[in-house]
Amino acid sequence: xxxxxxxxxxIESIIIKDIENNKNKGRxxxxxxxxxxxxxxxxxxxxxxxxxNMAHKFNGTCNLRFDDSNPAKEKQxxxxxxxxxxxxxxxxxxxxxxxxxxxxxxxxxAVELIKKDKAYVCSLSPEDIRKYRGTxxxxxxxxxxxxxxxxxxxxxxxRMKSGEFGEGxxxxxAKIDMASPNINLRDPIIYxxxxxxxxxxxxxxxxxPMYDFTHCLSDALEGITHSLCxxxxxxxxxxxxxxxxxxxxPCHPQQIEFARLNINYTVLSxxxxxxxxxENHVQGWDxxxxxxxxxxxxxxxxxxxxxxxxxxxxxxxxxxxxxxxxLENCLRDDLNEKAPRVMGVLKPLKVTIENYPHDLTEELAAxxxxxxxxxxxxxxxxxxxxxxxxxxxMENPPKKxxxxxxxxxxxxxxxxxxxxxxxxxxxxxNVTELIxxxxxxxxxxxxxxxxxxxxxxxxxxxxxxxxxxxxxxxxLFKDENPEQDKQDFIENLNPxxxxxxxxxxxxKSLINAAxxxxxxxxRLGYFCMDSKNQGSKxxxxxxxxxxxxxxxxxxxxxxAKNP
RNA sequence: UGGGGCGUCGUCAAGUGGCAAGACACAGGGUUUUGAUCCCUGCAUUCAGAGGUUCGAAUCCUCUCGCCCCAGCCA
Numbered sequence: 001x002x003x004x005x006x007x008x009x010x011i012e013s014i015i016i017k018d019i020e021n022n023k024n025k026g027r028x029x030x031x032x033x034x035x036x037x038x039x040x041x042x043x044x045x046x047x048x049x050x051x052x053n054m055a056h057k058f059n060g061t062c063n064l065r066f067d068d069s070n071p072a073k074e075k076q077x078x079x080x081x082x083x084x085x086x087x088x089x090x091x092x093x094x095x096x097x098x099x100x101x102x103x104x105x106x107x108x109x110a111v112e113l114i115k116k117d118k119a120y121v122c123s124l125s126p127e128d129i130r131k132y133r134g135t136x137x138x139x140x141x142x143x144x145x146x147x148x149x150x151x152x153x154x155x156x157x158x159r160m161k162s163g164e165f166g167e168g169x170x171x172x173x174a175k176i177d178m179a180s181p182n183i184n185l186r187d188p189i190i191y192x193x194x195x196x197x198x199x200x201x202x203x204x205x206x207x208x209p210m211y212d213f214t215h216c217l218s219d220a221l222e223g224i225t226h227s228l229c230x231x232x233x234x235x236x237x238x239x240x241x242x243x244x245x246x247x248x249x250p251c252h253p254q255q256i257e258f259a260r261l262n263i264n265y266t267v268l269s270x271x272x273x274x275x276x277x278x279e280n281h282v283q284g285w286d287x288x289x290x291x292x293x294x295x296x297x298x299x300x301x302x303x304x305x306x307x308x309x310x311x312x313x314x315x316x317x318x319x320x321x322x323x324x325x326x327l328e329n330c331l332r333d334d335l336n337e338k339a340p341r342v343m344g345v346l347k348p349l350k351v352t353i354e355n356y357p358h359d360l361t362e363e364l365a366a367x368x369x370x371x372x373x374x375x376x377x378x379x380x381x382x383x384x385x386x387x388x389x390x391x392x393x394m395e396n397p398p399k400k401x402x403x404x405x406x407x408x409x410x411x412x413x414x415x416x417x418x419x420x421x422x423x424x425x426x427x428x429x430n431v432t433e434l435i436x437x438x439x440x441x442x443x444x445x446x447x448x449x450x451x452x453x454x455x456x457x458x459x460x461x462x463x464x465x466x467x468x469x470x471x472x473x474x475x476l477f478k479d480e481n482p483e484q485d486k487q488d489f490i491e492n493l494n495p496x497x498x499x500x501x502x503x504x505x506x507x508k509s510l511i512n513a514a515x516x517x518x519x520x521x522x523r524l525g526y527f528c529m530d531s532k533n534q535g536s537k538x539x540x541x542x543x544x545x546x547x548x549x550x551x552x553x554x555x556x557x558x559x560a561k562n563p
Numbered sequence: 564u565g566g567g568g569c570g571u572c573g574u575c576a577a578g579u580g581g582c583a584a585g586a587c588a589c590a591g592g593g594u595u596u597u598g599a600u601c602c603c604u605g606c607a608u609u610c611a612g613a614g615g616u617u618c619g620a621a622u623c624c625u626c627u628c629g630c631c632c633c634a635g636c637c638a
């Protein structure tokens with residue numbers, strides 16, 4: 001089922017062609033180059049999978065390289081988070097690499113460029129640089145410092161490096177063409193002064209290379225063959241190539257751009273995610289509603305499901321918005337295979353079986369997976385008092401409702417057929433309890449007389465179930481495209497994206513649940529224990545909290561909507 | 564009105580001159596002690612539009628239209 005027998009995307013075609021032509025001696029080396037200035041999200045997962053999969057598929061390697069050339073924004077915690085997230089996703093990268101490891105070499109390259117008179121120290125202020133750059137439709141003007149001598153440039157650059165100047169006083173610029181229709185070629189800045197402390201090099205440097213200079217050279221230094229990046233760098237490719245052409249580098253990697261991932265009802269940009277976190281619209285970077293990989297992990301997404309998703313959505317240059325349901329189905333597919341079945345009642349409704357003995361507790365066998373005998377069975381208990389789901393009872397059920405109602409018979413999964421005899425309500429008319437009878441002949445759920453019972457509902461034994469909280473998540477935004485009509489996406493937040501249920505009753509076996517274990521609560525969906533909740537075998541602690549990862553497909557929900 | 568890209572089913576996406584894959588969604592039907600899973604069936608005479616080349620075009624040519632990106636000492 002995995003990528004192998006599938007037809008490839010355009011990048012794969014390019015790689016195959018390159019291998020056929022013995023380009024790079026048939027080698028394939030890719031890299032995933034995150035800037036450690038935030039947490040990874042699903043969009044990164046697409047890039048991670050692409051880069052690692054291409055490398056693996058063609059017996060190559062993929063480097064994890066931190067693009068850490070801007071100390072003002074980068075932090076060690078992000079480096080740690082990114083490393084563990086890439087591992088969690090299922091990829092091995094050996095020792096991580098850092099652009100900052102190349103600072104010395106990058107500096108030498110810059111000097112080489114100066115010596116070739118292909119770079120100069122510019123002393124224009126930031127505002128003047130902007131003015132001289134021109135606009136989209138007008139060419140720029142040469143900087144008055146453009147014709148400084150090599151010696152002067154060398155001297156100034158040395159002094160920049162030694163900390164003689166403040167931020168913004170001087171920059172090192174590539175000498176290309178101020179009239180280029182491509183703004184990236186209008187003498188781009190390649191080094192600037194920054195007095196920030198770098199998470200890895202500390203205060204060793206006060207000048208830092210810019211992305212365009214750093215990235216292509218880092219790629220070349222690592223022997224990258226295919227440098228895959230997103231569409232917005234397409235305009236930078238001429239600069240990528242210019243730099244590598246001007247300098248003596250070990251190789252000249254090929255930059256190939258692809259469209260970044262978009263998914264409806266959510267946002268996938270670091271900036272927007274950051275805003276959601278900082279303005280407390282969600283509860284942190286690992287909020288299970290967020291498409292951050294840490295949030296998805298906490299929600300219960302499996303790495304396999306994410307990898308499979310990245311696999312089936314394809315790679316192209318077309319900007320697209322992928323349907324959330326595709327992601328959810330990848331998850332369901334995986335969880336359906338793996339998750340053991342259990343029973344849990346989210347909104348409990350007490351049921352008393354009036355003809356069941358007071359003091360009896362029976363043990364019943366329940367399958368852990370209906371299609372996989374090898375997953376075995378577990379024992380569940382049954383007694384006179386049980387809980388069923390409030391939603392499984394209707395006082396005036398519509399035609400197609402197969403569940404409980406006055407006088408109706410349903411099957412309790414793995415237990416007995418019961419019939420609703422009486423509905424007890426409180427003074428305000430809310431149903432508080434059902435009095436039912438059971439048919440002792442139907443132990444296990446089958447009627448000896450062969451009568452058909454259409455509805456099967458889940459339940460837990462009131463005597464030994466455990467109390468828990470359950471968090472139900474819904475889409476984060478109301479609108480398919482949160483940025484619709486360029487209104488502030490915050491206004492599109494779904495106020496009901498999180499619902500916490502506090503009085504849930506779960507079958508006893510869940511006492512052993514751990515955050516990394518997925519369960520299917522039959523008929524409800526897939527759930528996992530929240531990783532920030534340590535659970536409680538001892539009653540003095542807080543209640544265990546479970547996250548609903550995703551619902552089951554629900555045909556009834558559709559019928560109920562359009563009867 | 565500068566430059567760079569992109570337009571194939573509701574959503575993704577194959578297709579590279581020989582007669583529109585697949586997935587999700589959707590609609591029917593079957594199995595089922597989860598209204599789950601699973602299994603069938605249906606679902607683009609048409610590829611942004613218009614011309615042209617060709618026996619033959621989503622694929623080649625021309626023009627038009629639409630959408631995205633670029634004016635950080637961010638990546």
